[in-house]
Amino acid sequence: MAAPDILRFEDVVAGYGKQTILHGLSFNVLRGAITTIIGPNGAGKSTAFKASFGMLPVRAGRIFFDDREITNRAPRELIAEGICYVPQGRNIFSELSVLHNLELGGAAAPEGFHLKPRLQAVMERFPVLRRKAKHQASTLSGGEQKMLEIARGLMLEPRLMLIDEPSIGLSPILVEELFDLLRELRERGITVLMIEQNAKRALENSDHGIVLELGRARIQDHAATILADPRVGQLFLGGTSSISGRA
Amino acid sequence: MADLLQLLVAGLATGGIYALVAIGFTLLWQTSQTINFAQGEFVMLPAFFVLIGMGYFGLSFWPAVALGGALSVVLLGLVFKKLMVEPMIRHGVLPLVIATIGLAILMKEAVRQFYGADAWPFPVLAATTDVTVFGAVFAVQSLVILAICVAVVVALQLFLGGTRTGRCMQATAQNPTVARLLGIRVERMILYTFLINGALVTVASILITPIYLAKFTNGEWLGLYAFIAAIIGGFNQVRGAIAGGLLLGVVDNFAAVYLSSQYRTAIPLLILIVVVLFRPQGLLGRIEERTV
Amino acid sequence: MRHSRSLAAGIMLALGAAFLVVAPLGLKPYGIFILSMWAVMTIAAIGLNLTLGYAGQISLAQAAFVGIGAYLTAYLTTKGWPFWSTYMLGGVSCFAIGWLLGYPALRVQHHYLAFVTLAFNTLVYLIFRNEEWLTGGIYGISNVPRPVVLGWSMNGPREFYYFCLAHLALVSVATWWLLRSPWGLAFVALRENPIRALSLGVDTRRYTLMAFALGAGLGGISGALYAPLVQFIDPTPFALGLSLNLLLMVVLGGSGYFFGPFLGAIVAVLLPEWLRFTEGFYLMGYALLVIVLMAFSPSGLLGLADRLTRPAPRGAP
């Protein structure tokens, strides 16, 4: 029987140059759920993603995926393990067609993986992308571009999706659509780990929450519990040195 | 009118060669921020490889071309990347620029040392005759050169746009960070561009050397023209390099006839200065933006 | 440790200066000529070091300024103008043209700037070659006279060598003064972090133009000495090749180090003459040295020496 957690950070230390951002970060992500990481700016949310996906060296501590250590492994290997990462901002190849962007999501496909049917299946789910398959990706709207990124991440049937600030720049309707999509992924057995600026809205759409502060996880709990926790508001707005007591 | 057409074709032919060299130049820039000041010497050298193959090993022309091409791809592609670009690029763009200036001198002097300062005749690809079409006289050589350039460019575009590897290379050029995130073997794609550059300069060398003869100084102006073509077209675009090369060839040919031949070289330089100052992204280029 | 380092540097400096003063006593005229050429090229390289090494603006046009200085001097002195006037004119007009060439640097940087300055150099070369009525075209200008200073003719090779050496000394002292003044720090600030410099009140626009103008002015002075040194000038020496060579001199010696140009010019001007027997291999070795240095020490020979002798930084906690 597989462990209940799919991703685990154990005392991870990482940073940029001389600056340390993660000071021994530990948390678990439960399998088959949507988990949101929240925390004030500079808490290390994006840094944690980059460290887990081999984009930033982990200086100390270990990271496990499915109980297998993945510390400092290259993105290509992590994709093969079943992780995909949708970073913040716009990350499509604007001068390639929509179809080719999608196809590049399969760039790390193992031998014998059939991309064609997979491409069909993904486009089935995203009719907009099918309709505009031949268009240059730069012609898509902001929301469509984000969908393209997520669809591209789904090409190799990941088991865990890391998604950083997906709602930035999207209209409220599109944000609803986005959360619907994430819930649908959960129903299909994909674990979603998300970073969100809009903490309230994200937690309302999640099962679990992790609150980061200054490179450490301060709270890990059910999303609803965190939503009701008055300390969280204080954390964002400072004040009493609040919740450091209970980590 | 017939004269104009004639000039145009001759210009497009040399322009096509500039375009090949400029494409290689922009590919290296796009994938690895390499500005290769030795690019001209890269074009000068393969012709000498072919001459070595014919002179020392007694090969006939086409086998010698194959040998020269293979040597160029290995030395100017693989070895250049592994021994120069990789150790230096971490220091930034400028040290690599300086090192390629050094490399240009090294290659030039090596050729002078071993092959002398003379201009060596080089076999022509086609008969040096003319054909008359609709009253205009064209050199067969120009037409052949033009045809080969078009074929090479089309083949390259088909590879870049039509194969999965080609698209991985394009992705790497457009945004290496995201390419890596998707598991594209970025390092390998960069290597491919160096190999392609090695092949492009070989073709350019074989096409241009019969016209100007094989001489160790050939790289000086060829490199300059390739830079200019790349910059006026758009430094970060393959189609920019093509447009820039063709434009340069045509302008150069017309300038030679209609302006004083003394200041013929000044025209491309002036175009370069104007483009850099008023449209630094090039005529077809986009403003460079790299998201992380 | 720091103390012994500056002591060693001082001793080497004194020895070098002493060598430069006594060397012509034991050399044939050709040897003295080469040594004079070293002094002249060092002045041009010092100028480029200001622009590139200190202020961080790449320029591939230094040969053009050496050429402008040389042609002005050759043309006017053969028409009977006194050397001093043409020398001043060379420096001042190159300063002015250099200032104008600095404007592109305000718009574009790095490789774009390299290409603009490269194009400028080639355009100037074309003018030298084609404007026969002015420059003599490919036939050049011959019989450039050497100056007479206070009734003392500089015509002999030894005299002219000391004349060049005196100029090098003068330029060195002036540059040293400039670099130890607040300007030196402002130039380095421009190179290291122009945005921060601007926010600290450094008028980066004016300093950029000044860096180009001063570098070009020294190029012009170098040219004004070059013409009477070789006594015959034609366009060939002022092509792009010399600009690249001066760039390599500065980088090889150590860009941003005061003595970098001196050392670079030794490697690029003196050594090839002493190693003449190696023929073309010298240049190949030189090119190879540049490549290897860029891989291991982009800050040049002096940067390498600095790194090897510098005491380890006191550990920051």
Place this chain on the structure above:
Amino acid sequence: MSSVLEVRDLKKSFGGIVAVDGVSFGVEEGEILGIIGPNGSGKSTLFNCILGQLQPTAGEVHLDGRPVTGMRACDLNRLGVSRTFQLLQIFPQLTVRKNLILAGQEHQGTMLSRLAGRPDAGLSAAAERMLGFFRLERLADEHAADLSYGQQKLLDVAMAFMAGPRLALLDEPAGGVNPTMLASLRERLQAINAEQGSTFVVIEHNMEFVMALCNRILVLDEGRVIAQGDPAQVRRDPKVIEAYLGRS
């Protein structure tokens, strides 16, 4: 009390996206004003517009009553406005002392007189005082590159005060500074505010730090001022909580 800085209806848009959407505020002499707001609320763009790094699309900036809208950063600095950047901006190849001298020298004399001037531009004593004040004496002759991150951050802030500015705009001074050093940084800033009588505007994400440092706080969201007041008021304001935690 008079307004040192007066920002009137400042707007900045990039393409179609409005980053700063009509912001007005004044800063009184000697005040420490904090500007907070979630990511992308326009704080740094606002700073860059005030400081001449960006040309505002509309609106005016006045310093001591005179218009300085769109003035170049170096001229503005010589009028007494200094700043720090969100990311560390020091001169790594220069020693700590040289960094400080550089930060003050352009305020001495004219460009020409500086050419004739002493290497330290007469600032050695001032640099020494600043080193002592930020407790960097021991490191005065080290290259800035060899300092720890926290020390570099102190140097960065110290440089902003070398010329005795009337107004200092600090962009995330506490960013990346470890908790033990934060208290001393805050205390240094408050001391300099008292001693030099200079006025501060501080962008900061570390709420604890900003609430303890500032007298008054301005909250930005989506390019607009949504609240202002003293730290306690701002903290209670439901609009602020909503801006940070999101609407449901």
